[in-house]
């Protein structure tokens with residue numbers, strides 16, 4: 298289902314964190330959200346599923362306003378893979394993935410056959426089924442991230458929100474996770490929003506980019522339109538070179554030097 302946001306405003310007390318943010322993400326599409334620290338990226342994700350309540354604006358999922366949806370319905374539509382998935386209790390991988398089914402269970406709910414089957418499918422899709430019974434706190438960073446994506450898939454969402462999905466991963470696992478997100482977004486027709494500090498990976502795996510600066514949209518559009526040296530310089534305050542790379546068929550940002558304020 299399509300995600301459409303119009304005129305979103307959010308403030309933390311006196312700090313204005315988002316101002317007039319509008320965007321659209323279609324089914325099967327990844328919108329990469331970039332921008333310097335404190336530009337409002339995480340706040341934007343939190344406003345979409347009403348973890349934070351926007352002061353103004355509309356969030357539409359498949360044409361339906363999230364403000365009229367109720368918590369359970371929102372949780373069925375929107376899955377979040379958070380930035381720090383530190384879980385200290387030794388749940389098994391299966392326990393964690395089954396948590397994705399909670400919004401679908403009846404009130405007294407224990408999981409039924411269909412929930413187990415959905416969790417299993419999610420684990421198969423993320424190649425985590427083979428360690429379903431392992432404790433979550435014994436996994437590597439890449440494995441843990443795949444499990445968190447499996448939990449999100451088990452929710453059977455239409456919208457997938459990822460906050461820095463490749464943070465703390467080595468380059469091999471960065472590519473593995475982003476390929477997986479790309480594949481699942483296409484196969485399941487998800488509208489995916491991915492926040493990233495890694496401009497090169499965001500450029501390579503997103504269909505379009507949105508550059509935030511001080512809570513406002515500085516630029517939105519195709520990778521070429523958004524990832525210009527001028528835009529990066531004006532927002533990140535860094536002089537950069539942007540080059541097209543033949544092998545990856547994507548753009549690379551090479552930081553040259555920071556600009557003193």
Ligand code: ADP
Nearest residue numbers: 309312314332333334335336337338339340341
């Ligand atoms: P980003 O994810 O781009 O780093 P955030 O969405 O985390 O940006 O933050 C946007 C702005 O809101 C920043 O100025 C930040 O300091 C402020 N902010 C974030 N969380 C809080 C909070 N819980 N209380 C007050 N201000 C906050």
